[in-house]
Amino acid sequence: MNNTDLVRKSLKKRYLKERIFKTVGLLSIVSAILFLLILLTDIFTKAMPAFSQTNISLEVTLDPDVIGVGENPSEQDLMAADFRRVIRNSLADQFPGVTKRKEKRELYSLTSMGAEFQLRDMVIADPALLGQTIQVEFMADDDVDAVIKGAIDRNLPESDRRVKDQKLGWIETLEESGQISEQFNWWFFTSGDSREPEMAGIKGAIKGSLFTLLVTLALSFPVAVAAAIYLEEFAPKNRFIDFIEININNLAAVPSIVFGLLGLAVFINFFSLPRSAPLVGGIVLSLMTLPTIIIASRSAIKAVPPSLREAALGLGASKMQTVFHHVLPAALPGILTGTIIGMAQALGETAPLLMIGMVAFIVDIPQGITDPSTVLPIQVYLWADSPERGFLAKTSAAIMVLLFFLIAMNAIAIYLRKKFEKKW
Amino acid sequence: MNEAVLNDLAEPKNTSQAGPETEASLNIEYTNTVGQPLCDEAKIQTRDVNVFYAENQAIHNVNLDIGAHEVIALIGPSGCGKSTYLRTLNRMNDTIDICRVQGQILLDGEDIYTKKQDPVLLRARVGMVFQKPNPFPKSIYDNVAYGPRIHGLTRNKSELDDLVEESLTKAGLFQEVKDRLDAPGTGLSGGQQQRLCIARTIAVQPEVILMDEPASALDPIATAKIEELINELKQNFTIVIVTHSMQQAARVSQRTAYFHMGRLIEVGETDQIFTNPTHELTEKYITGRFG
Known part of the structure; x- marks a missing residue:
């Protein structure tokens, strides 16, 4: 037998392996889509009654x-x-x-x-x-x-x-x-929570989520991006910086309820910030999103080709100018994607907010970041916990609203990435 | 101290007459450079330059002068330290944490490695063109205008416009891009991108331009254009060019320096180096027996 025969003999087996792998891959995708469809159909059909009165x-x-x-x-x-x-x-x-x-x-x-x-x-x-x-x-x-x-x-x-x-x-x-x-x-979208299912609306939770996310974004985005730039571009390579890096990665893995306890102990008990308020919720969630955004921003900054930095430095740009004129704009799509993923995580987060009292029954629609309020996932939790039949549909409807906001945020992330990438 | 160095450097002729060293002996002992590493009207003087990457020494005791308004080519096999040496001249090695430079490098008689010397100012005086064309992901205009803008070289928009046009013209690119100055610089062809990078460098009006294998990523036609450009630029600038192509060195430079394993082996008039090299290693490299 010469080489050609040997190769021919092995071909059948190799192709079989390939086919098996492809089939398994296809099956897993199909089953994933199937489960997603079942979930969405279930939520959708259960939510429908809530949209008519x-x-x-x-x-x-x-x-x-x-x-x-x-x-x-x-x-x-x-x-x-x-x-x-x-x-x-x-x-x-x-x-x-x-x-x-x-x-x-x-x-x-x-x-x-x-x-x-x-x-x-x-x-x-x-x-x-x-x-x-x-x-x-x-x-x-x-x-x-x-x-x-x-x-x-x-x-x-x-x-x-x-x-x-x-x-x-x-x-x-x-x-x-x-x-x-x-x-x-319409009532569902224009009123706050209520004990009566027919009078309960989602507006309070939507506004609460919005205020909370605003606080989170305002706190975590600048701090995280500044930290990422410093660590990537300016920090000396020494043990202390290594230690900080390891701890940022650890922080990303801390269970979120721990951040809630921290918020309760530090912000509410020690600093006497208002209970149940989006202000405290936002601070707690920004602690949670910080590591996510820092890690995403760092990898985005790391991915900027060194030739771009050299070009700027070679022209006599200072380090600061190099970073802000060239590195940051090039890393922006990645940073924004990381930020929005972090924000989407924060939008869906429940546990830490339970700890700081955002689980309270609040009828009034919040007018500012210090008003007591609740957020969408907690509204889902509250309604799911109510015995009245009418709340069943309301729960699913609230989930739909939450999913809608998540999809909208991801769409914005994709849009921003495409928009800033075009410049290349 | 300078005198001692000069005395030291006066010797190489004798060494070479004593007989060419073998390659093996080079690895062990310090060898003096043969030829004429020094010149009268030096723009840059480098004395006893040693460069280390952590524990590894990349450059050993290099003494070399770069004359005003000359084109000097640095040649040698891969990994011989010619790029490292080039990058010490505008302190681009500062960006590498583990890199350490010893010795004296004088630009117009001033040491560029003292604390007093600002690398930002230095890089405005000693510009650099890189191996791979690396235009900014901005418009052609903004690429060229970036240097003048950050250094505040022009007073108003029309002065900046003139400077951009002048730089692009000098780089031989203006005719090709004059109708699309706001198109992205990254959309140009490789050769055009490299000329854009040269235009960007000369817009800052440096005194010295360092070129690190500027044509190695380009096709022969684009290369010919770059070489033509270097021949024109030498009237106004001092140019140090690192190249892998000996033909290119022969075409564009007046002097050539041959590096081998971190040591400067031979420096001389380009004609002499390519027709009648003194050192055995230079001869072997030129005739293509290694490299």
Whole structure:
């Protein structure tokens, strides 16, 4: 046998190995995509109900005497007025014969607790409505919402059903008379958290996340980039610097909850910064993102070809000029990518924020970095922990919002990288 | 001290007459340079220069003068230290942490390695062109304007425009790029990039230009253009060029210095080195028996 025969003999085996490897690779990609699809479909289908809201259309008479205000009431008067009675009267008119106290309570719970505020806001916006009889689309209670969307099965025996027969009858009557409608749930995006599922919104968490990330970015980006430049370009090569480098790498591996404990002990207890505030959350998260950005920035700076530095130095540029005119612009795409990956990590971080009190139930939408607030992943955690059925959809919807922000941030990272790379 | 050095250097003729050394003896003992390493109108004088990379000595006791307005070629086999020597002349070796330079290097009689001497100022006076063309990832205009800008050489935009045009013209590139000065410098061909780097260097108006194998990455036509350019530049600048190509050294330089294993073996008029080398090692290298 000569060499050609030997090679030919081995060919079959070599190609077989290649085919096996390719198949395994393809299979793993397919399974990864499959799992991702299952996850996304699950979240998406569960979240859909949260994006629409069931409304009950009722005719209400805004009688000033019933509401308890006089002629030309001031805004304060209206804020204190009793709009609940108007709605209750309207419901009682529609379903006469409900007399028992318990039954009445059931009847009045067809509309949401938020319905009276809805009506109040309408009247404050247009006081001329007082004394008139108008048709208003009131937010339905989460149980009604669940029945309409099929989350509560009407065919179950009454004993197994959350909504009893009598209430179901009322709902069906309203349905038949065309008083029940569904519309896009703007409320979800414009309000803060609530105990009532139908009134709970994500805006507070979005703003909280935004403020937290702003603080994180403002603190970690300049510090991390400055540290990376110093370590790469200026630091002497000695043991102390080696020690610092090792510790930065170690810091990147510290469990995030430890940073939360540190934040609680140092920033809240020692420096007396406000609890539950994006300020403290941002500081804690920037401690966590610092090593990520430093490591990414250093490798980006290291990847800048030495010929570029030599060119600048050879022309008589100082070290500082070389770094800021040439090295940094060339390393910027890598630095920005690292920064946004770090920020995306910070956006999804939950554990350290639990430690500093951002897990509190906060209804008000934060107006600044010192207002108590919560963030998106913690909102997900809070809603997932709530027993009411309506929060199930809200949880998935909050996850979708969180994923949307993550995808948007990654898209920005890719865009920035492409944009700054073009200059080469 | 200088006198002692000169006395020392007066000897090489005798050494060479005593008979050529073998290569083996070179590795062990210090050999004096043969030929004429010194000259009358020296721009740069280097005396007893030793360069170390950590424990390894890369340059051994080099004594060499670089005359004003001459082109001197440094030749020798790979790893002989000619690039290292070149980089000591504008302190580019400072950027390498483990590199240490001993001896005296005088530019116009002033030691460039004293604490007083600022490497930034030195590099403005002694410019450098590198082996691989390395334009900045900026426009052609900004590449040339960068040096004048950081040193504040021009007072306004029109002066800068003139300087950029003048430098590009001197580098023989202006006609080719005048319509696209804001195009990226990295988009030019290799030969054009190298001429851009030369234009960038001469825009700072240095006194000496160091060239580290400036044509080794270029094709023959681009190389010919660079050589032509060197011949024109020598009227205004002192040029030290490291090259692997002996033909190139013969074409562009007046004097040639031959390095071998970190030692300066022979220096002389280029014609003499290539037609009638004194030292056996030089002869062997020139005739292509090693290198």
